[in-house]
Amino acid sequence: MIHAKSARDLAMALVLLVCFSQVAAFDTIQQTDNRYRFVLTNDNDSLALLSTDRLYTNGIRLTMTHNSANQAPIWLQTLGQWLPWFPSHQPTRHAYTIGQSMFTPEDMSQSEFLPDDRLYAGWLYVTTDLSSINDNKFDIFSLTLGIVGPDSQAEASQKGIHQLIGAEDPKGWNNQLDNAVGFNLAYQRSWRVFKVQRNHHSLFDLTPYVSGALGSIYRYAGTGINLRFGPNLMDEYGLPKFQFGLPITNLLALSRSKHFNWYGFSGIEVRYVEHNYFLKGNSALTRQSQIQPNPWIGQFQVGVVFDWSRFSLTLNQMLQTKEYTTQTQAHNIGTLSFSIKY
Template sequence: MRRVMTAFMAFFLLSLPNAVLADGFAEKLRAGTFVLHTENDKFGGGTDEFYTNGVQATWVSPVLESWEDADVHASIEMLAGSLPLINDERKHSISFGIGHTIFTPVDTQTTEPQPDDRPYAGWLYGTLGLHAKNSKRLDVFELTLGIVGPSALGEQVQNDYHRLIGVDEANGWEHQLHDEPGLMLTWERNWRLFPDKDPARTGGWGFDATPHFGATVGNVKTYVNAGGEVRFGYNLPADFGTSFIGPADGVNAPIDGLEDSRPGFHVFGGLEGKAVARDIFLDGNTWRDSPSVAKRPFVGDAYFGLSVRPSSHFAVTYTQVVRSKEFYGQTHPHVFGSLSLSFNF
């Protein structure tokens, strides 16, 4: 089973770029925005528990004048044309991503089951997204496919890294969630307020706000989310705020590419709330008995950070996140940090 799931993931991830490589589109893969994320609760939290580590790489294409000019396969053209959220006069981009996240209980030294704490779980996934944007609004429609369970290699990633840095290994991975293919569909709408006084285009000091609202449906996670971010700084970027690991990544890609990106820096703070109907990492496997806990239906994040762009081609962003309790019996909120590097070409 593990070999089958791993082969499926490899086929999916390798097939994503092939869907858009026809007739010279490979040249466009050398442009666009590349975003590299790493998130860990050692950053600012000093712990090794709950959502303990995540990595994700996302590529957002340059603006495509039309799906036909981009030679995107007919299936993607048909999908784009059938979605009223993105089939309009705005500029369009596509995105591909690959990521991996790890979840553990508080006590990682015991080998005994811990029915009152978050289960061990790994999540390996790939994403395919369609973006529609102008200076005021961004819609992202995204498909996520992946695997939860031993085939996601959470145990190997965590313990190999712990051995490398001389830290105690986690001993309870025998009780992780079982293998299960994962599928999620995500839509998220982002706004940029105060576009008539857009400091990203005029330069100098300024502030803006980037609220958002969305929904995700799938066997891995099902939720409705809403939130917003306020930014203040010098030469604010013409994008839609801070990007995190998870669905609808890539909102920090410039609207018009390099022409909207210039050296600068800004500080930011934001809030996000979720109404959660399903979370496999708390509820357990969908079709099999597995470790689980009673999740809380409402979860909130508060975050703040700093972003620095020494050139139009590169930005580094650090975000500190405080997440409210996610399940009943959790004794304290969770703190983790997010570091992202963005490359514009």
């Protein structure tokens, strides 16, 4: 991690860089009449079936996905070419995301430092994705840059929302991770290994995958499998992907269906986590912390997608096993995602 008073300036520079790339790409889209999608996503434990206000408690992000092949910025295409396992000479697509995530201890009523509970943490970031689909194989690479700490403005966001809805005021934000700039590289490869069709319509499919991340925020390796079912499945790999604060934006197919469509989905993942900065950051408080991260993490998700010609709505429930040994129970969080297609 990079610790400096100029962390806020660096984070803002990164945001401006991504915004500039989006403007240039948007201009190309307008000239070539290509389509794209804006996706607004909110992860929040108030949307969970087992509603709690703790741990990964909220995440909000806006994604701009381009459906124009090979229109990614040159630097991003070059980065993908450097990866020996990323498919070469295949059409690529890309997306940009800007988001904020916040983490709190299980007990937010205490103002003092809790050595056996996680620290408060905020994460303000930008992500860019590069993806490629080749037959039944889907590869996606993401680069995330952001800032952890007070400059992420997570404290102001949570307190403002709680005041607005009349919820309990979180007391311990003075015990949050220090300002630090972080980065992460993440990769996922998926294979569609099985599907059931009737009258040329896909009704069911199975997609296993492997994934991994390197960087100062997360380092992990994982594997999982997703299934989808519905009356007419679109040929996409857009199943929501949870990282609890680190997004991989699985790019959605931007087909304009003339009729309403829907599908249900479910997935399970097992992950070995070597490093989670939000649990073991390098501030003075984390050196006093007594929590021990669990290296093996399991996740289960279930949800439904409703799709119209111009809009889509996704509802998702995620259950994750305990991230650290003194965590009292597994964590449940819900997601609401709304997208507009052009």
